[in-house]
Amino acid sequence: MRLTIGDVITERVTFTQAQFDRFAALSGDDNPIHVDPAFAAQSRFGRTVAHGMFLYANLRRALGKLLPGVAQREGSLMFTAPTYTDEPVQLRLEVVDVDATGRVWVNTTVVAESASADAGDGQFGCRGDAIMQIGGGADEAAPAVAQPSHSAGSWRGLVVGQSASLRRAYTTAEHDAYLALLGETNPLFSDATYARRRGLRGLPLPGPLLGALFSCVLGTRLPGRGTNWLKQRFYFCQYAFPGDELEAHAQIIRLRPDKELVNLRTWITSAGELVCDGEALVWVGDLIPQAGDRAL
Numbered sequence: 619m620r621l622t623i624g625d626v627i628t629e630r631v632t633f634t635q636a637q638f639d640r641f642a643a644l645s646g647d648d649n650p651i652h653v654d655p656a657f658a659a660q661s662r663f664g665r666t667v668a669h670g671m672f673l674y675a676n677l678r679r680a681l682g683k684l685l686p687g688v689a690q691r692e693g694s695l696m697f698t699a700p701t702y703t704d705e706p707v708q709l710r711l712e713v714v715d716v717d718a719t720g721r722v723w724v725n726t727t728v729v730a731e732s733a734s735a736d737a738g739d740g741q742f743g744c745r746g747d748a749i750m751q752i753g754g755g756a757d758e759a760a761p762a763v764a765q766p767s768h769s770a771g772s773w774r775g776l777v778v779g780q781s782a783s784l785r786r787a788y789t790t791a792e793h794d795a796y797l798a799l800l801g802e803t804n805p806l807f808s809d810a811t812y813a814r815r816r817g818l819r820g821l822p823l824p825g826p827l828l829g830a831l832f833s834c835v836l837g838t839r840l841p842g843r844g845t846n847w848l849k850q851r852f853y854f855c856q857y858a859f860p861g862d863e864l865e866a867h868a869q870i871i872r873l874r875p876d877k878e879l880v881n882l883r884t885w886i887t888s889a890g891e892l893v894c895d896g897e898a899l900v901w902v903g904d905l906i907p908q909a910g911d912r913a914l
Contacts, residue, residue, distance in 0.1 A: 645830035649837030682804025701743035831866035
């Protein structure tokens, strides 16, 4: 596989409400900003918007075209503007660095087709980066992630150190439904023979399905319904597979009342082992208080 710095892949797509609804059913994230037009009309967006992980899922699919079968080590996403239904957007991937160990750095964007990528007009639905590893798996230890600072106190029923979690085991049928929804053909996720040659015990779960667990915790439990996800950092530590019992966690590490922002550590474990680690930033100006969903 030969890559050159500056290589670019682009793809034009238009999303539908039916796709948002299917992703909500698959991920469990039925945050009303994505699936309830009446609620969304009263929110800052004015209408339903794409799940951040649905945007990431489309970028990950495009990464599979640029680097088929290659594992993702790390990634960051910043959701800078809403992405709506029935409006054309462009997915754009650009190789920005390649090193001798097989690591590839890729800039990733989702931008409204009506906006210029150089205009700086805020119409990027998503901007981020991905670190891919040619010839390797998602098996490295994650860097240390920030721990809660209890100096920030509490605000709007939210408390530094507060946490929420959920447990889920994706089924093979759900894995297949994800591939069908995205049109995913990356052999790492769709070709069992390829996976066996890589020494894997089955077809691994794509990163966006792991991220969807964070989406579900953040958007339905902590902070809760109405949460707007602004940023996410991922560190993929090992593969997970259909049937694995996964536990996703979110813990508040900082409250920023002046800007209605909350920082959280996010992580997933399976059988006591860390699968994915990271940090999230969310805006809670449209939050529907649901104290019963939260735990200290």
